[in-house]
Amino acid sequence: MESESMSVLEVQNLKIYYESVWGSYKAIDGASFKAYRNEVFSIAGESGCGKSTLVDGILRLVKPPGYIPEGRVIFEGTDLLGIPEDELRRIRWVKIAYVPQGAMSSLNPVIRVEEQMTDAMIDHGSMNKEEARELAISMLKEVGLPVEVARMYPHELSGGMKQRVIIATAIALKPILIITDEPTTALDVIVQKGILELLGSLKEKYGMTVIVVSHDMAAHAQIADRIAIMYAGKVVEIGSIHDIFEEPLHPYTKGLISAIPAMGKKSIKGIPGLAPSPLDWPQGCRFHPRCPYARDICSEVEPSMKEVSPGRHLACHP
Amino acid sequence: MSQPLVEIKNLTKVFKIGGGLGLVSRRTIKALDSVSLTIPSDRAAITALVGESGSGKTTMARIILGLLEPTFGEVLYKGRRISDWLKKNRMEYLREVQPIFQDPYSVYNPFYRVERVLEMVIKKFRLASSKAEMREIISKTMKDMGLRPEDLLGRYPHQLSGGERQRFMLTRILLMRPRLIVADEPLSMIDVSLRSIFLDHLTSFKDKLGISCLYITHDLNVASYVSDSILVLCHGRVVEAGPKDAVIEDPLHPYTKLLISSIAIPDPKRRWKEKTDLTSIESFEKLKAGEGCVFSARCPYASEVCKEKVPPLQQIRSERKIACFL
Numbered sequence: 001m002e003s004e005s006m007s008v009l010e011v012q013n014l015k016i017y018y019e020s021v022w023g024s025y026k027a028i029d030g031a032s033f034k035a036y037r038n039e040v041f042s043i044a045g046e047s048g049c050g051k052s053t054l055v056d057g058i059l060r061l062v063k064p065p066g067y068i069p070e071g072r073v074i075f076e077g078t079d080l081l082g083i084p085e086d087e088l089r090r091i092r093w094v095k096i097a098y099v100p101q102g103a104m105s106s107l108n109p110v111i112r113v114e115e116q117m118t119d120a121m122i123d124h125g126s127m128n129k130e131e132a133r134e135l136a137i138s139m140l141k142e143v144g145l146p147v148e149v150a151r152m153y154p155h156e157l158s159g160g161m162k163q164r165v166i167i168a169t170a171i172a173l174k175p176i177l178i179i180t181d182e183p184t185t186a187l188d189v190i191v192q193k194g195i196l197e198l199l200g201s202l203k204e205k206y207g208m209t210v211i212v213v214s215h216d217m218a219a220h221a222q223i224a225d226r227i228a229i230m231y232a233g234k235v236v237e238i239g240s241i242h243d244i245f246e247e248p249l250h251p252y253t254k255g256l257i258s259a260i261p262a263m264g265k266k267s268i269k270g271i272p273g274l275a276p277s278p279l280d281w282p283q284g285c286r287f288h289p290r291c292p293y294a295r296d297i298c299s300e301v302e303p304s305m306k307e308v309s310p311g312r313h314l315a316c317h318p
Numbered sequence: 319m320s321q322p323l324v325e326i327k328n329l330t331k332v333f334k335i336g337g338g339l340g341l342v343s344r345r346t347i348k349a350l351d352s353v354s355l356t357i358p359s360d361r362a363a364i365t366a367l368v369g370e371s372g373s374g375k376t377t378m379a380r381i382i383l384g385l386l387e388p389t390f391g392e393v394l395y396k397g398r399r400i401s402d403w404l405k406k407n408r409m410e411y412l413r414e415v416q417p418i419f420q421d422p423y424s425v426y427n428p429f430y431r432v433e434r435v436l437e438m439v440i441k442k443f444r445l446a447s448s449k450a451e452m453r454e455i456i457s458k459t460m461k462d463m464g465l466r467p468e469d470l471l472g473r474y475p476h477q478l479s480g481g482e483r484q485r486f487m488l489t490r491i492l493l494m495r496p497r498l499i500v501a502d503e504p505l506s507m508i509d510v511s512l513r514s515i516f517l518d519h520l521t522s523f524k525d526k527l528g529i530s531c532l533y534i535t536h537d538l539n540v541a542s543y544v545s546d547s548i549l550v551l552c553h554g555r556v557v558e559a560g561p562k563d564a565v566i567e568d569p570l571h572p573y574t575k576l577l578i579s580s581i582a583i584p585d586p587k588r589r590w591k592e593k594t595d596l597t598s599i600e601s602f603e604k605l606k607a608g609e610g611c612v613f614s615a616r617c618p619y620a621s622e623v624c625k626e627k628v629p630p631l632q633q634i635r636s637e638r639k640i641a642c643f644l
Contacts, residue, residue: 046509144596159371160599188370188536193580193590194599215510218539218582222589241586259511260584261543268543270514274482 007034008209014071027053029233042220043213045230093124097170099180104162107154114150139168160191179211232286238313323359329391349377351554362528366541369551418501499531553612560638
């Protein structure tokens with residue numbers, strides 16, 4: 001639960017813009033949230049909301065023509081956006097691990113699994129080959145993979161196994177924070193459950209902060225403690241997973257939750273209209289063109305994020 | 319009872335893989351093994367074919383669409399083999415049996431404007447006798463799909479938004495008035511908030527136009543929402559079949575039970591109770607065309623006979639079928 005304790009990660013009013021011939025593509029336009037130790041913090045939103053860009057910003061992976069005009073990313077008290085590159089490199093992998101979308105396809109097909117794992121460990125963890133090998137084997141066991149996998153090539157593994165190799169490598173140095181983007185896309189139902197449970201277990205076992213970025217609300221429902229809902233480059237609501245599902249406050253959140261097909265649900269409702277383009281965000285609240293409760297003020301003034309009750313943040317005109 | 323629309327009898331499809339690396343064997347892979355299924359013609363229905371990757375579901379789709387030939391068994395459409403249709407009445411078959419694939423973005427030639435795509439369909443299948451009639455049909459069909467002709471015509475497919483492209487894809491299909499839609503994971507690239515629109519269209523195609531659908535997916539949540547009946551495919555074999563409600567609420571086969579218990583329910587109050595054993599979720603044995611029940615390696619109830627003999631698909635109660643020795 002959100003508490004008075006210091007957050008592990010605090011994103012303050014982060015903006016990520018891309019310059020193009022058509023104008024400023026404001027992918028992220030003022031996102032704020034906090035993530036704490038020992039929790040699974042979810043970031044949910046559909047395609048185009050900017051959630052992957054947000055992760056790029058947090059990890060300082062934004063490249064030109066993208067740039068960060070404003071905002072702070074405070075990790076353990078330090079603003080990551082302000083430190084020199086070599087200090088950042090010492091933090092990456094050791095303290096902050098990242099499993100990007102489609103990571104499993106990025107495994108080098110001609111290098112054995114073990115070598116790919118140890119290469120990363122030796123680069124970042126200042127250990128020798130033998131130590132890295134031992135660590136790799138123990139991490140494979142940790143994620144339920146047989147040790148034989150170490151000597152195999154990635155193409156011999158299924159999607160779920162590759163994803164576990166990636167996760168095993170990511171947590172090898174016991175980072176404080178791990179960020180995963182769409183960790184279960186393209187994986188089968190039974191494997192998905194295994195991977196999600198594995199991610200959830202990291203918080204109990206290692207006290208890690210696990211940030212899961214995904215459009216899959218069902219996945220969030222199963223493992224998250226708290227969740228941030230994103231729409232059109234902004235965070236529109238934050239709360240505990242139970243609160244968000246049982247009592248969504250933002251009209252977009254309400255729409256999102258009633259749109260999820262689930263067994264036993266007799267009807268699902270979509271959200272009318274389409275997500276706006278980052279080149280041309282609507283005036284005022286970005287959701288107002290699709291909002292069933294929109295009033296005049298909604299098209300004129302952009303609502304700011306407020307803490308409407310302890311731990312509950314909402315950007316919506318009352 | 320009238321002749322079924324689709325009748326598949328003991329369909330088996332074997333692929334040969336040569337020069338394997340590592341554990342992908344040089345032997346054969348039985349993608350489908352004695353699969354039987356019937357889609358009735360007297361009432362339109364949405365039949366879900368549920369299975370994980372490697373279950374053979376996509377192979378099934380491709381065989382029904384005439385893209386692959388069966389190795390053994392019969393695949394009949396309106397009583398005739400598909401190969402026969404393709405040889406003698408190809409146009410008719412391609413019009414009556416329409417695919418919807420995963421990626422709604424790749425099927426369109428980016429150089430053709432929206433109306434040209436539809437005009438090509440009309441010309442190819444001779445759905446109109448004059449240019450005026452053609453424009454009439456296009457306009458009406460688009461409106462039926464909730465698209466405004468004046469908004470879309472004149473644009474290129476890549477200029478349409480995801481939701482519009484999806485509806486446009488359905489418009490194209492609607493123009494042809496198929497009897498059967500074969501949809502292979504049609505929702506995977508579509509946002510959650512747009513999915514209901516798509517599923518509702520499929521349902522109204524069924525209810526209002528009598529268009530049946532074979533809906534192929536690994537997502538039991540969606541299958542349970544949109545289908546009338548469900549067939550569960552495991553490693554190329556049908557292990558359970560029955561009406562949707564029965565299969566979901568009272569699964570009989572251990573594999574179906576496992577699938578259902580693994581689904582992520584979008585409700586934090588209904589979280590998984592038992593943890594999946596990570597060492598058991600996948601095995602290298604998956605690809606082996608071995609003996610016995612296809613699920614025996616992972617089945618908690620597996621006994622000796624399960625490992626030796628293949629359980630046949632049997633009807634055990636009205637409309638419910640299961641392939642299991644229990």
